[in-house]
Amino acid sequence: MVWVHGGPGGQSRQGFSSLIQYLVNHGYAVLALNNRGSSGYGKTFFQLDDQNHGEGDLQDCIEGKNWLAQQPEIDGDKIGIIGGSYGGYMTMAALTFAPEEFDVGVNIYGVTNWLRTLKSIPPWWETFKDALYLEMGDPNTVDSIRLHRISPLFHTENVTKPLMVLQGATDPRVLQIESDEIVENVQKNGVPVEYVLFEDEGHGFVKKENQIKANESILEFLNTYLKADTEIQ
Secondary structure (H helix, E strand, O other): OEEEOOOOOOOOOOOOOHHHHHHHHOOOOOEEEOOOOOOOOOHHHHOOOOOOOOOHHHHHHHHHHHHHHOOOOOOOOOOOEEEEOHHHHHHHHHHHHOOOOOOOEEEEOOOOOHHHHHHOOOHHHHHHHHHHHHHHOOOOOOHHHHHHHOOHHHHHHHOOOOEEEEEEOOOOOOOHHHHHHHHHHHHOOOOOEEEEEEOOOEOEOOOHHHHHHHHHHHHHHHHHHHHOOOOOO
16 A cells, blocks of 8 residues: 655654554555655755646655555555545545556545635634645645646546545544545445544544544455455456
């Protein structure tokens, strides 16, 4: 699995992740990559994805997959992509804009409609909104054309691989409707779609019982559609 961190502008570092450890314990290799636009590598690298999301950063994820496929211990025909928040967006971008590259996708409360997400930022996050508009673009300007183009929700007819979506119902950053609509639209393609909604979670799952359910659901999904020798009709 290719793991994409949150953000935009986040960073994957060495440390404990219960989900990643759980997947590794069950036979999955996980590559946590830092695509262009990640922090920790200087300002130039951090700004490489500004108003270029779903394009250059997606290509980095694909190159990570290509590297995995070259490793002798990896089954190059069974590689998926997973991530939360911005990483969830990258998952959907991969399945939508590069539909033949990854075999499955796990979208954990990821943005699917940048126009709505950028317009729904609450006023108490004004500083955050200004920074995000600078990086992503202003949805109230001509930037809206590009934001529409890179939003997976408007291109779901391209999705052909199994998808899992996990979402918190009280998420103030990525609204539940983001996941509701992507699930509804992808289901029209006749591909397997699984949806796990936690009524008592926000942007990130903090309750232990929900974390366990999320991890077990992801593992079961991967065992069914990635690990098993099952051909989707």
